[in-house]
Structures are given as C-alpha cells and as structure tokens.
Amino acid sequence: KFRSADDESMKIRYEIVEGVLPVSDYNAFMTVKAGPGAGESTVQWVGRFYRVYKLNPPIPEGQDDETALKAVTGVFDDGLAGLKKTLEAK
Incomplete structure (x- = not known):
C-alpha cells in the first residue's frame, strides 16, 4: 500500500498489508540521491518488518527470523537489479 511520496527528498514510503512474503x-x-559520477544515482531501500510468528518459541518452520530476512533480502536484491537494468537500458 502506497503511503507517501516526497518529490523534494525523492523518497517514497509504502507498506505491505498482506501478501506472499x-x-x-x-x-x-526508497530514496534516490545523486551518485558519485555524472548521470549516476544511488538508491537506498530500507524495510522494517517482523517474522510472521510473533510469539515465543517454538517457532513454526518457515515463520522464523531467518526465513523473513531471506525473503525480503531476495525482493530487495531482485528489485534493485531490475531497476538498474531498466534504467541502464534507456
């Protein structure tokens, strides 16, 4: 769900209400800033989340911290790689 956008600081905020993660x-x-060289940009993507299972152990398989972190890291890595590929093709 889209939360906000700030054109001046080039920042967008969003949340995932429900889904497959x-x-x-x-x-x-996500924030975009000028990069180190001409025509370059730096994208910062920061997320905050909890594992699905919020109670104390035992934690059901697939609902632990490691699974949550691996899933979000995969989304970030794939998303940033796709963004880079798309922008470099222009």
Whole structure:
C-alpha cells in the first residue's frame, strides 16, 4: 500500500498489508540521491518488518527470523537489479 511520496527528498514510503512474503508489519521506503559520477544515482531501500510468528518459541518452520530476512533480502536484491537494468537500458 502506497503511503507517501516526497518529490523534494525523492523518497517514497509504502507498506505491505498482506501478501506472499513470510513477514508481518512490513514498512519500507526508497530514496534516490545523486551518485558519485555524472548521470549516476544511488538508491537506498530500507524495510522494517517482523517474522510472521510473533510469539515465543517454538517457532513454526518457515515463520522464523531467518526465513523473513531471506525473503525480503531476495525482493530487495531482485528489485534493485531490475531497476538498474531498466534504467541502464534507456
């Protein structure tokens, strides 16, 4: 769910209300800043979330911290790689 955009700081905020990621209470933002060289940009993507299972151990398989972190890291890595590929093709 889109939360906000700030054109001046080039930042967007969003949250995932429900979906296929094994996380809960997911909130994130992306910021674009000038890169080190001419025509370059740096994208920062930061997310905050909890594993699906919030209670004490034993934690059901697939609902642990490692699973949540691996899933979100995969989304970030794939998303940033796709963004880079798309922008470099222009």
